[in-house]
Amino acid sequence: MFENQNNRTELGTLGEFGLIKHITQFIGLKNESSVKGVGDDAAVIDYRVSGGAHLQTVVSTDMLVEGVHFDLAYVPLKHLGYKAVIVNLSDIYAMNATPRQILVSIALSNRFSLEAVEELYSGISLACERYGIDLVGGDTTSSPSGLVVSITAIGEAEKKNLVYRDGARESNLLCVSGDLGGAYVGLQLLEREKKIYKENPGIQPDLEGNDYILERQLKPEARKDLPLIFEGLKITPTAMIDVSDGLASEILHICTQSGVGCNLYEEKIPIDPMTYSRAREFNLDPTTCVLNGGEDYELLFTVDIAHYESIKEHADISIIGHITDSAAGCNLVSKSGTVHPLKAQGWDALRKS
């Protein structure tokens, strides 16, 4: 739908080393900690300890596979590159750490031209630019079919600031940044328009007036502001995770690993009005979209109840429940007051295939 096939340079004319050279020629290093980037057997990183701080290194990796995680019929390659970086940075922010470097590996078939690869890397570069990240390494290879993008993100944090999934304690507040469900409803819209387009290629996709949910799906952002907000409020979450798989699954991760239960209040879940109304148009329950949809890349966290006053005032944080004893289980309290056990139906890549 969005592809531009006007210019086409075959990758075979460059070869692997030529392609790497072409891609990396404009890559500069921004972070002092990026000692050596692309061009040797390995990248070299130097997180120096200064002023008695105890720095630790944080590493996360994610693989995106064509036909499983993205559909190039409606995902422009630039957006894909951007999102592939964001997905990884989000994991680093979810540790309350600061991402500094990424390594990018791609496998692609000869269906892709040099211009297509450039588009992909322009999105990767844009994300690096906006988040202050250096691309320090990677691998480029061919695939018999389709595109695979595997990114590893590396960051740093002071040991005392790191937040794991297992620190939630009874009576902690359960909080989430931003709003949820938009990325999933945006995906439903794109899938519908793709279906219409396939049945009748003459009809142009009708995506107008849906910018917000489309951006949530196609060009998500990672919450790099959250660690700063915590610093400003003098709060360290007791547990944190990013919302990539749907809220229910993420809450259960925190509760299982922390050995606690929780009450999640349906009426407290932040849902944007556009997400809500489009979900309704698709005959979807907006709450179900939030619980099982995923890809919102907001941060879910728990904090000591002593911080209630400062948290409740914050425009971009919602208190959606509280942590209970593990014996009470993990529950969703519906708007009508009925209590249901939370289930992780999540976005399960292996079941979908």
Added chain:
Amino acid sequence: MFENQNNRTELGTLGEFGLIKHITQFIGLKNESSVKGVGDDAAVIDYRVSGGAHLQTVVSTDMLVEGVHFDLAYVPLKHLGYKAVIVNLSDIYAMNATPRQILVSIALSNRFSLEAVEELYSGISLACERYGIDLVGGDTTSSPSGLVVSITAIGEAEKKNLVYRDGARESNLLCVSGDLGGAYVGLQLLEREKKIYKENPGIQPDLEGNDYILERQLKPEARKDLPLIFEGLKITPTAMIDVSDGLASEILHICTQSGVGCNLYEEKIPIDPMTYSRAREFNLDPTTCVLNGGEDYELLFTVDIAHYESIKEHADISIIGHITDSAAGCNLVSKSGTVHPLKAQGWDALRKS
């Protein structure tokens, strides 16, 4: 040829989280620097500075794609897992650094059973065990077809010990560990037997008496002993790279990045007698197999000529040439004394597809 299909548990019965849980249940952490492994948004690593040492972090990543880098007709999954780790560790040793952690991402189609995934991970685990590596993270997802394994290796080195590709200087000795060409000739043997097997499935593959070259291809090792040898000989190479793409390509990387030329002497290239005779049987020039074959995972390095005496005595290191002025170019001096410019035909994944 080697597949065992007796037991088969469908991956769909576990789901993504179930599979991750299953795979990771036996993973323990060996290194003090592995603070947090699998199970959170990111792994946490702590390379502490001790005794005034200035540690730096070294990171490398490689992606192996079915049908491009391996053929499951003759590569057992356990060997594939082992080799996928080795390929990455080799890059870390090529920096004169010590690998400590890996992250493993796999994409696989539902053609693979749980038992197949277990085989793959048993090879990964074995490599981790032998090399003292912790598996601290990764991603597991589905693919529409085929298997993709993407591994990121992380290691540490004292800043002063790191060896880059760009430090080769005029009159330096050009050296290589072990022997070369075996992996490529082993691959030719496997390809021949596969072809025979395909044409007549009744004939069992005739691989007897070829253990060495088959192991070089199917179960390579990384030269973790080299940094120790250098330490023992009180040598720091001026430049180093691992031989993954063929000797010619690797020499040219060092010469180009160091801004120098070189003379490589054909008669000095270490080739195992089995590699030599099997190459001849295939009507291949053994030297060409070395120059363009690749996958040997030996280390190619340059050292100051002052170390000539200590290097020449070492049973596992060959001096194969010397570094010259860049104006002299990069040359192969043949056994008959004729001089040819070195060309990187290498193993080019993108041209092959």
